[in-house]
Amino acid sequence: MHLNRTLRHIKADFLHLRNIEAYAAAAVAAVLAPLAIIGDLVPVNVQWAALLAGVAVIVYRSAVPLGSPSQFDELAGDRDSFHGLPLRERWHNAREVWIFAPSAVNLLNSQHCDILRREVLSHADSVVRVIVLDPTNPAAIELAAHQLDDSLDYPMQEFAESLRTSVRQLGLMSKWQVAGSFEYGFIDYNPGFSLVVTDASRRSASLVVEFHAFHNETTHSRMHLELTPNTSERWFPYWVSQFDHIWERARKPETADSPFAEGMRDQSSDSTTGGD
Structure with a gap:
């Protein structure tokens, strides 16, 4: 049930173009993490780039709130x-x-x-x-x-x-x-x-x-x-x-x-x- 709710939330975010940068960073990390564990399949500079991108997304989202209030305001008026x-x-x-x-x-x-x-x-x-x-x-x-x-x-x-x-x-x-x-x-x-x-x-x-x-x-x-x-x-x-x-x-x-x-x-x- 929780998985279905999460999938519906992700689907709604994509339909309304919300939190796209966070999903992109998560997708890159999900791909690079197992490859980095295996060995030298991923160059070090690429690993650092992915890490810094993830940190940048976290800092940006903490500085510019994109949470429920703005989403709710899209529905209410x-x-x-x-x-x-x-x-x-x-x-x-x-x-x-x-x-x-x-x-x-x-x-x-x-x-x-x-x-x-x-x-x-x-x-x-x-x-x-x-x-x-x-x-x-x-x-x-x-x-x-x-x-x-x-x-x-x-x-x-x-x-x-x-x-x-x-x-x-x-x-x-x-x-x-x-x-x-x-x-x-x-x-x-x-x-x-x-x-x-x-x-x-x-x-x-x-x-x-x-x-x-x-x-x-x-x-x-x-x-x-x-x-x-x-x-x-x-x-x-x-x-x-x-x-x-x-x-x-x-x-x-x-x-x-x-x-x-x-x-x-x-x-x-x-x-x-x-x-x-």
Whole structure:
């Protein structure tokens, strides 16, 4: 088990071009050491060169830390780093896009929806699934507004209004005449994160999970993790399964068409702004 874990770690390092100099020095030492023991097969100057190279790598790595924090920072970031790879590129040639967020208003703007229509749903084998908070659950909306709006220093959106906007947009998208399959549903509470999964069952699979946390300066300050099967064989399927569980629990529109607008009209809009 430990050997497998070590091999996976080495594989991940090579895929992300990490610690290459250390592996190179170790490989040279592994080759030269037994030859040097046998006798004069390796010239002395070559042995010294290999030794000095190994010492140089050790000194360099002690002076310039290359450990876990920098590797972790490659996976984690705020929304600005997420936008470093636009959704147009993330969803190019995608066949599966799964979205969960309390309102998903930022993911369901006109530009992103048009990308879903043209880049994903234009294919017959494509599936887009979107889950947002249940618009007919007053208690859940009030709590989510408190979690998401009141936790920001500089709010830009109001959660209740953002959810209304998304519900209307989902209704419009459900009427699109597209080749692929578009589905959506509603969950009865906010679990504290948002999730975007792309091509979960394909080799190009990736996902982004964003944590809402307790306090943020703005919504852009929230931490997210970006994972692929290569970066984590354990946590990538874990977060994919989180979406699966949410989808199974979500209330689907065929059982909730009529209450949409009525449920939203009953909600108060007295929360200070924020949104998700």
